[in-house]
Amino acid sequence: MKPAPFSYALPRTLDEALELLHEYGSEARILAGGQSLAAMLNMRLATPKVLIDIAELPELQTISRRCNHVEIGAGVTQAELMAWPELADTQPLLTMILPHVGHYQTRQRGTICGSLAHSDPSSELPLALALLQGEVVLRSKRATRTVAASDFQTALMTTDVGDDEMVVACRFPVADGNRQFGFREITQRHGDFAIVAIAAHSTENGVRLAAGGVADVPAAIDWPRLSDRDLSDALNDFAWQLGGNDDVHATARYRRDLVRRIGRTIALEVIDAPA
Amino acid sequence: MRLLDADSRHTIRFQLNGKAVEGVAAPRMLATDFLREALGATGTHAGCEHGVCGACTIRLDGKAVRACLLYAVQLEGRNVQTVEGLAGHDEELSAMQTAFRKHHALQCGFCTPGILMSLSQLLEEEPGADEARIRDCLSGHICRCTGYHGIVAAALEVFEAHRRSGGESGRERTDV
Ligand code: FES
Ligand code: FES
Numbered sequence: 001m002k003p004a005p006f007s008y009a010l011p012r013t014l015d016e017a018l019e020l021l022h023e024y025g026s027e028a029r030i031l032a033g034g035q036s037l038a039a040m041l042n043m044r045l046a047t048p049k050v051l052i053d054i055a056e057l058p059e060l061q062t063i064s065r066r067c068n069h070v071e072i073g074a075g076v077t078q079a080e081l082m083a084w085p086e087l088a089d090t091q092p093l094l095t096m097i098l099p100h101v102g103h104y105q106t107r108q109r110g111t112i113c114g115s116l117a118h119s120d121p122s123s124e125l126p127l128a129l130a131l132l133q134g135e136v137v138l139r140s141k142r143a144t145r146t147v148a149a150s151d152f153q154t155a156l157m158t159t160d161v162g163d164d165e166m167v168v169a170c171r172f173p174v175a176d177g178n179r180q181f182g183f184r185e186i187t188q189r190h191g192d193f194a195i196v197a198i199a200a201h202s203t204e205n206g207v208r209l210a211a212g213g214v215a216d217v218p219a220a221i222d223w224p225r226l227s228d229r230d231l232s233d234a235l236n237d238f239a240w241q242l243g244g245n246d247d248v249h250a251t252a253r254y255r256r257d258l259v260r261r262i263g264r265t266i267a268l269e270v271i272d273a274p275a
Numbered sequence: 276m277r278l279l280d281a282d283s284r285h286t287i288r289f290q291l292n293g294k295a296v297e298g299v300a301a302p303r304m305l306a307t308d309f310l311r312e313a314l315g316a317t318g319t320h321a322g323c324e325h326g327v328c329g330a331c332t333i334r335l336d337g338k339a340v341r342a343c344l345l346y347a348v349q350l351e352g353r354n355v356q357t358v359e360g361l362a363g364h365d366e367e368l369s370a371m372q373t374a375f376r377k378h379h380a381l382q383c384g385f386c387t388p389g390i391l392m393s394l395s396q397l398l399e400e401e402p403g404a405d406e407a408r409i410r411d412c413l414s415g416h417i418c419r420c421t422g423y424h425g426i427v428a429a430a431l432e433v434f435e436a437h438r439r440s441g442g443e444s445g446r447e448r449t450d451v
Contacts, residue, residue: 001324005281008302008348016276038344039325042305049281051302053349103415105393106326108338190414
């Protein structure tokens with residue numbers, strides 16, 4: 001459980017970090033909180049030549065509310081966002097999910113953007129990004145570009161981030177006050193990775209629901225207001241579409257069952273809640 | 276910019292339990308191994324070495340974090356507190372350590388240093404924490420011996436005493 005040798009770079013500015021990334025490309029990895037990456041390094045699932053530590057870069061420490069979204073810099077930890085006083089008003093879903101992201105101790109170093117970049121299929125922040133149709137801001141020495149949630153996570157633990165690019169921020173839309181939000185997950189222990197996680201919000205004419213922990217990437221779907229029976233059918237179809245595998249934690253069948261059951265509870269919760 | 280070469284060992288200077296210390300380490304050395312092997316501070320335990328068990332928890336600039344997910348080079352210039360820093364100069368146990376002893380909150384003691392570091396932050400920052408919050412904080416630690424009840428009982432006693440005594444006094448804040 002010791003990492004392979006790597007060189008360690010501590011740039012002082014974002015430009016320095018991008019320059020290094022330009023130079024080393026796929027041989028470098030960006031290190032922010034390290035709560036996923038350091039574990040992967042220790043298990044030698046990743047063996048980069050250089051780690052570029054961006055955790056303290058001053059350019060990446062801000063949470064800023066713009067007119068229709070909140071932008072979270074790549075240095076902002078999960079604990080910092082949780083403690084941001086405007087969070088509940090800005091995006092209640094994040095208030096609901098953050099206590100489930102890792103543990104007290106890992107949230108104090110783990111970053112919001114790092115969790116998105118790691119893109120574990122059962123982690124909560126990618127699920128929230130998919131449900132809310134957020135965006136990720138990528139930068140390289142050459143350019144800055146913004147990628148929609150649906151294009152960001154391309155396959156199992158794989159993202160659209162290029163070799164010379166890094167995530168510098170992510171954006172979640174500011175919640176419309178009339179929307180109701182719901183979230184629930186099943187884990188072996190509070191704070192562990194979800195076996196199945198479901199998030200949903202009401203829409204003008206129905207519900208938008210997303211599931212994590214089943215398919216390789218979190219999947220979201222929109223439904224109009226459905227009758228009780230149609231909702232059950234729709235959830236069943238959705239559960240089968242997600243696929244899902246047997247693993248040490250649960251069978252694919254159990255996962256589908258959770259999608260049907262929790263999906264139903266959460267969908268009804270957000271549809272029926274008084275505005 | 277600091278660029279530390281993979282194959283060399285580098286001098287790292289930081290504050291450990293209020294004292295300036297230094298040691299040498301290659302970039303890949305875990306903070307746990309550095310504390311234990313380079314500095315002889317073996318109070319911090321290494322269990323899983325991938326962030327799951329909590330045995331290695333230390334306080335980095337006040338925050339309880341996993342030392343096995345940190346590298347020695349990242350401690351440069353920081354303030355680190357480990358279990359060795361909890362007892363007073365006279366080796367008198369802190370209130371939390373005393374309560375752990377009283378409530379049989381440890382058996383083998385492997386998980387204990389990490390748990391004490393997490394609870395010390397929680398007590399400083401959230402003295403009003405209730406049992407649910409204390410359990411939430413403890414969920415980041417695995418204890419294979421006690422079944423957690425003694426740990427929760429010890430923590431509850433200290434949090435309550437801390438509240439009754441008015442909490443915020445300077446001595447209390449560092450005494451945990
Ligand atoms: S040794 Fe660090 S969490 Fe287990
Ligand atoms: S006392 Fe033995 S693991 Fe906790």
